[in-house]
Amino acid sequence: MKRPMRLMGCVAGGGVSWRWLMMLPVLLLSSVALADDEAVAAVAADAVVSxxxxxxxxxxxxxxxxxxxxxxxxxxxxxxxxxxxxxxxxxxxxxxxxxxxxxxxxxxxxxxxxxxxxxxxxxxxxxxxxxxxxxxxxxxxxxxxxxxxxxxxxxxxxxxxxxxxxxxxxxxxxxxxxxxxxxxxxxxxxxxxxxxxxxxxxxxxxxxxxxxxxxxxxxxxxxxxxxxxxxxxxxxxxxxxxxxxxxxxxxxxxxxxxxxxxxxxxxxxxxxxxxxxxxxxxxxxxxxxxxxxxxxxxxxxxxxxxxxxxxxxxxxxxxxxxxxxxxxxxxxxxxxxxxxxxxxxxxxxxxxxxxxxxxxxxxxxxxxxxxxxxxxxxxxxxxxxxxxxxxxxxxxxxxxxxxxxxxxxxxxxxxxxxxxxxxxxxxxxxxxxxxxxxxxxxxxxxxxxxxEHGASSSLLDQANAMHRATSEEELDESFKVVVEHGTEIGDLSQHFNAMVDAVREQRRRASDADGRRVADMERFRGYMAETVASIEEQTEQMSGILGTTSGHADQLNRNAVSVSDELHKLTEALHEAARSGDAGRGFAVVADAVRQLAIQSESSVSNIAEMIGSVREVSGEAAEAMGRVATTIADANSGSKSVASAIETEASHVVQVETSAKEAVTAATELREQLG
CATH class of the missing domain: 1.10.3430.10 (Ammonium transporter AmtB like domains)
Incomplete structure (x- = not known):
C-alpha cells in the first residue's frame, strides 16, 4: 500500500520524471499478473484437496x-x-x-x-x-x-x-x-x-x-x-x-x-x-x-x-x-x-x-x-x-x-x-x-x-456301542469303549464298560445254570419215559379189571332175572292152588314149588354172595390200581386226569352194581322167611 501513495504524491507535485510515466503500464500489468497467479494457485489447491x-x-x-x-x-x-x-x-x-x-x-x-x-x-x-x-x-x-x-x-x-x-x-x-x-x-x-x-x-x-x-x-x-x-x-x-x-x-x-x-x-x-x-x-x-x-x-x-x-x-x-x-x-x-x-x-x-x-x-x-x-x-x-x-x-x-x-x-x-x-x-x-x-x-x-464322512465322536461311539450291546447275544471286550477321562462322556463310558463286565458275568452264570438245567431236563425226560411206560402197563391192568367187573355185573343181572322168573312161577302156582278144589293137593303143589324156589334162591343167593365178594375184591384191586395211577400221574405232572376220571366212573358203577345185588339178596331172604 505505500508504493501507490508515493506514486500519487509525485504526480501531484509536478516533479514526476518521464521515466516513471513510461514504467506505469509495466507496473500495472505486473499487479494484474500477480493477482491471477494467486487465483490459479487457489484453484489448484482446491483441486488437489478435492x-x-x-x-x-x-x-x-x-x-x-x-x-x-x-x-x-x-x-x-x-x-x-x-x-x-x-x-x-x-x-x-x-x-x-x-x-x-x-x-x-x-x-x-x-x-x-x-x-x-x-x-x-x-x-x-x-x-x-x-x-x-x-x-x-x-x-x-x-x-x-x-x-x-x-x-x-x-x-x-x-x-x-x-x-x-x-x-x-x-x-x-x-x-x-x-x-x-x-x-x-x-x-x-x-x-x-x-x-x-x-x-x-x-x-x-x-x-x-x-x-x-x-x-x-x-x-x-x-x-x-x-x-x-x-x-x-x-x-x-x-x-x-x-x-x-x-x-x-x-x-x-x-x-x-x-x-x-x-x-x-x-x-x-x-x-x-x-x-x-x-x-x-x-x-x-x-x-x-x-x-x-x-x-x-x-x-x-x-x-x-x-x-x-x-x-x-x-x-x-x-x-x-x-x-x-x-x-x-x-x-x-x-x-x-x-x-x-x-x-x-x-x-x-x-x-x-x-x-x-x-x-x-x-x-x-x-x-x-x-x-x-x-x-x-x-x-x-x-x-x-x-x-x-x-x-x-x-x-x-x-x-x-x-x-x-x-x-x-x-x-x-x-x-x-x-x-x-x-x-x-x-x-x-x-x-x-x-x-x-x-x-x-x-x-x-x-x-x-x-x-457320509467316516467321522465319529466319543458320544457317537458310546451310542453305537450301546446299540450293539442291545442287539448282540454275546458280549466281549470289543464292546467296551475308550474312556475319555475328565469329561462327562468319559464318566458315562466308564459306567458302560462296568455294565458290560457285569452283563458278561451274569451271562456266564446263566450259562452254567443252563447247563445244570439241561442235565436236570435229561433226567426228567428219562423219568417221564419210565412213568409213561408204567401208566400204560397199569392202564392195561385196569382194562382187565374193568372187564372182570363187567362180567360179574352181567352174571348178577342173569341171577336177578332167574329169581324174578322163579317168583313169577310161584305166583302162578299160588293162583293155581287157589283155583283148585282140593286144598291139600293145592298146598302140596305150592309147598313143592316153594321148596324148589327156596333151593334155587339159596343157590342164587350163594352165587350172588360169591359174586359180591369177587366184585369187592375186584373193586379193591381197582381202587389200589387207581391209587397207583394217581400217584404216578401226580409225580409226572401230566395230563392223565381223564384216565383217573374214567376209573372213578367205573368204580362208581361197581358200587352201584354191588348195591343192586345187595338189594336183590335182601328181597330173596325176606321172601324165604315169609314162606317158611
Missing part, C-alpha cells in the same frame, strides 16, 4: 466393502452353528461340512458363471452376457464388488441346507448347491439388481421399480424356496411324524450352539445390510439402526407369543432365535427406505409370520424343516419385501402410488417363488429319479457323520 478427498473416499469405500464382505463371510459360521445345533449330534459334522461346501462351490461358480449372469451387460433385462471368469485387470473395484457379491451367493446357497439336513446324501446336496449358485440365484439377481455394476439397461424387475435393497427376496427367499422343493422331494426324517401324520419334536442337540450362531448372524447382518450401500457414507447409520430395531422387536414379539400361546406358557428357546432372524430377514429389503417405526412394524410382523409359519409347515403341509428356514427366510423375506411399500415414507415413493408400489413388490415376490421353487422342484425330481438324494434308512439311523 482429488485427495475423493481418493480418501474411494479408499474408504474399498475398505468398507471388504470389511462388510468379511462380516457376511462370518455369517457362514453363524449358519453352521445354528444348523448344527438344531440337528442331532450324529449329523452335526455333516451339517458343518455342507455349510463349508456351500461356500466353496458358491465362490467358484460365482467367479466362473454367476457373476457374469448376474452383473454382466444385460440381455434385454433377463441375464448378463459379459464378465464370465472374472479377471479384474485394471479395475480393482470389480474385485471388491465380486468378493462382496460372492459372499451373498454363498448365503443364498447355504439357507436350503438347514431345511433338508440329516437325511440328504452329500454328493446330491453338492449338485443342489451348484444349481442354486450357478443358475437360480444369479438369474433372479439380474432381474432385480442387473444394473449395479455397469449401469445401463436394468433387470426387468428392477425396471418396474422393484425394491429389494439387500436381499430379503433376492437372497433369503430364493434359498428358502429351493429348500421347500427339497423338503417335498426328499421327505421327512424318520420319526418326525407319527402314523397319523402328527408332528413329533426332534430336539436340538445343542441350544447353546443355536444361540451362538444366532449372535454371529446378528453381528454379520450389519455387514449384510449396511454393506449394500457399496459406499462408506452416512446412510450406514440409519440402516444399522433399522436392522437392530427389526431384529429386537421380532425377538420380543416371539417371547410374548410363546408366553401366551404355547402349551406350557413358557418362551421357546428355538422360537426366540428364529424370530430374531426373521426380523433381520424382513428388514433386509427396506432397511434403507423405512424409518424407525416402520422397522419396528416389520420386525413384529416377521415375528408373527415365523410363529404361525412354523405351525403351518408342520401341521398343514406336514413338511420337515429342521431349522425352520422356510418360514424364517422364505415367508419373512416375502413379508418384508411387500411390507416396505406399506411403511416407507411417501416422499420416497416418487411418481408411483403406494398401492402401485405394493403391487410391484408383490409381483416380484411371486416371480421369485415361481422361478426358484419351480426350477428346483423339477431338477430335484429328475436327480432323484437318476440317483436317490436321500440316504438309506440304516445310514440315517447311525448318522451322517459316520455314513
Amino acid at each position: 482429488e485427495a478427498a475423493h481418493e480418501v473416499q474411494v479408499n474408504l469405500d474399498f475398505v468398507w466393502i471388504i470389511a462388510a464382505s468379511a462380516l457376511v463371510f462370518l455369517m457362514q459360521a453363524g449358519f453352521m452353528c445354528l444348523e448344527s445345533g438344531m440337528s442331532r449330534a450324529k449329523n452335526s459334522t455333516n451339517v458343518a461340512i455342507k455349510n463349508m461346501a456351500d461356500l466353496l462351490i458358491a465362490v467358484v461358480a460365482f467367479w466362473a458363471v454367476s457373476f457374469g449372469l448376474m452383473f454382466g451387460v444385460s440381455q434385454s433385462g433377463w441375464f448378463g452376457t459379459t464378465d464370465f471368469f472374472v479377471d479384474v485387470g485394471d479395475h480393482p473395484w470389480f474385485a471388491a464388488f465380486f468378493v462382496f457379491q460372492a459372499m451373498f451367493c454363498g448365503t443364498a446357497a447355504t439357507i436350503d441346507s438347514g431345511v433338508v439336513a440329516e437325511r440328504t446324501r452329500f454328493g446330491g446336496y453338492c449338485v443342489l448347491s451348484l444349481l442354486i449358485s450357478a443358475l437360480i440365484y444369479p438369474v433372479f439377481g439380474h432381474w432385480a439388481w442387473g444394473s449395479f455394476l455397469h449401469g445401463g439397461e436394468p433387470g426387468w424387475l428392477e425396471g418396474m421399480g422393484f425394491i429389494d435393497f439387500a436381499g430379503s427376496t433376492v437372497v433369503n427367499s430364493i434359498g428358502a424356496w429351493v429348500g421347500l422343493a427339497g423338503a417335498i422331494v426328499i421327505g421327512a426324517r424318520i420319526g418326525r411324524f407319527n402314523e397319523k401324520g402328527e408332528p413329533r419334536k426332534i430336539p436340538a442337540h445343542s441350544l447353546v450352539m443355536v444361540y451362538l450362531g444366532t449372535f454371529i448372524l446378528f453381528f454379520g447382518w450389519f455387514g449384510f445390510n449396511c454393506g449394500s450401500t457399496l459406499a462408506a457414507n452416512t446412510d450406514i447409520a440409519g440402516i444399522a439402526k433399522n436392522t437392530a430395531l427389526a431384529a429386537c422387536f421380532g425377538g420380543c414379539a416371539s417371547g410374548a407369543m410363546s408366553w401366551v400361546l404355547s402349551k406350557n406358557h413358557l418362551p421357546k428357546a428355538e422360537m426366540i432365535a428364529n424370530v430374531l432372524l426373521g426380523g433381520l430377514v424382513g428388514i433386509t429389503a427396506g432397511c434403507a427406505v423405512v424409518d424407525a417405526p416402520g422397522a419396528a412394524i416389520i420386525g413384529i410382523g416377521s415375528g408373527i409370520m415365523v410363529y404361525f409359519g412354523v405351525w403351518f409347515i408342520e401341521n398343514v403341509l406336514r413338511l420337515d424343516d429342521v431349522v425352520s428356514a422356510i418360514p424364517v427366510h422364505g415367508m419373512c423375506g416375502a413379508f418384508g419385501t411387500i411390507m416396505l411399500a406399506v411403511v416407507m415414507p411417501s416422499d420416497l415413493l416418487g411418481d408411483v402410488s403406494r398401492w402401485g408400489q405394493i403391487g410391484v413388490q408383490a409381483f416380484g415376490v411371486v416371480v421369485a417363488f415361481a422361478w426358484a421353487f419351480g426350477l428346483a422342484f423339477v431338477t430335484f425330481k429328475v436327480l432323484n429319479a437318476i440317483t436317490p438324494l436321500r440316504v438309506t434308512e440304516e445310514d440315517e439311523r447311525i448318522g451322517l457323520n459316520v455314513a
Whole structure:
C-alpha cells in the first residue's frame, strides 16, 4: 500500500520524471499478473484437496466393502452353528461340512458363471452376457464388488441346507448347491439388481421399480424356496411324524450352539445390510439402526407369543432365535427406505409370520424343516419385501402410488417363488429319479457323520456301542469303549464298560445254570419215559379189571332175572292152588314149588354172595390200581386226569352194581322167611 501513495504524491507535485510515466503500464500489468497467479494457485489447491478427498473416499469405500464382505463371510459360521445345533449330534459334522461346501462351490461358480449372469451387460433385462471368469485387470473395484457379491451367493446357497439336513446324501446336496449358485440365484439377481455394476439397461424387475435393497427376496427367499422343493422331494426324517401324520419334536442337540450362531448372524447382518450401500457414507447409520430395531422387536414379539400361546406358557428357546432372524430377514429389503417405526412394524410382523409359519409347515403341509428356514427366510423375506411399500415414507415413493408400489413388490415376490421353487422342484425330481438324494434308512439311523464322512465322536461311539450291546447275544471286550477321562462322556463310558463286565458275568452264570438245567431236563425226560411206560402197563391192568367187573355185573343181572322168573312161577302156582278144589293137593303143589324156589334162591343167593365178594375184591384191586395211577400221574405232572376220571366212573358203577345185588339178596331172604 505505500508504493501507490508515493506514486500519487509525485504526480501531484509536478516533479514526476518521464521515466516513471513510461514504467506505469509495466507496473500495472505486473499487479494484474500477480493477482491471477494467486487465483490459479487457489484453484489448484482446491483441486488437489478435492482429488485427495475423493481418493480418501474411494479408499474408504474399498475398505468398507471388504470389511462388510468379511462380516457376511462370518455369517457362514453363524449358519453352521445354528444348523448344527438344531440337528442331532450324529449329523452335526455333516451339517458343518455342507455349510463349508456351500461356500466353496458358491465362490467358484460365482467367479466362473454367476457373476457374469448376474452383473454382466444385460440381455434385454433377463441375464448378463459379459464378465464370465472374472479377471479384474485394471479395475480393482470389480474385485471388491465380486468378493462382496460372492459372499451373498454363498448365503443364498447355504439357507436350503438347514431345511433338508440329516437325511440328504452329500454328493446330491453338492449338485443342489451348484444349481442354486450357478443358475437360480444369479438369474433372479439380474432381474432385480442387473444394473449395479455397469449401469445401463436394468433387470426387468428392477425396471418396474422393484425394491429389494439387500436381499430379503433376492437372497433369503430364493434359498428358502429351493429348500421347500427339497423338503417335498426328499421327505421327512424318520420319526418326525407319527402314523397319523402328527408332528413329533426332534430336539436340538445343542441350544447353546443355536444361540451362538444366532449372535454371529446378528453381528454379520450389519455387514449384510449396511454393506449394500457399496459406499462408506452416512446412510450406514440409519440402516444399522433399522436392522437392530427389526431384529429386537421380532425377538420380543416371539417371547410374548410363546408366553401366551404355547402349551406350557413358557418362551421357546428355538422360537426366540428364529424370530430374531426373521426380523433381520424382513428388514433386509427396506432397511434403507423405512424409518424407525416402520422397522419396528416389520420386525413384529416377521415375528408373527415365523410363529404361525412354523405351525403351518408342520401341521398343514406336514413338511420337515429342521431349522425352520422356510418360514424364517422364505415367508419373512416375502413379508418384508411387500411390507416396505406399506411403511416407507411417501416422499420416497416418487411418481408411483403406494398401492402401485405394493403391487410391484408383490409381483416380484411371486416371480421369485415361481422361478426358484419351480426350477428346483423339477431338477430335484429328475436327480432323484437318476440317483436317490436321500440316504438309506440304516445310514440315517447311525448318522451322517459316520455314513457320509467316516467321522465319529466319543458320544457317537458310546451310542453305537450301546446299540450293539442291545442287539448282540454275546458280549466281549470289543464292546467296551475308550474312556475319555475328565469329561462327562468319559464318566458315562466308564459306567458302560462296568455294565458290560457285569452283563458278561451274569451271562456266564446263566450259562452254567443252563447247563445244570439241561442235565436236570435229561433226567426228567428219562423219568417221564419210565412213568409213561408204567401208566400204560397199569392202564392195561385196569382194562382187565374193568372187564372182570363187567362180567360179574352181567352174571348178577342173569341171577336177578332167574329169581324174578322163579317168583313169577310161584305166583302162578299160588293162583293155581287157589283155583283148585282140593286144598291139600293145592298146598302140596305150592309147598313143592316153594321148596324148589327156596333151593334155587339159596343157590342164587350163594352165587350172588360169591359174586359180591369177587366184585369187592375186584373193586379193591381197582381202587389200589387207581391209587397207583394217581400217584404216578401226580409225580409226572401230566395230563392223565381223564384216565383217573374214567376209573372213578367205573368204580362208581361197581358200587352201584354191588348195591343192586345187595338189594336183590335182601328181597330173596325176606321172601324165604315169609314162606317158611
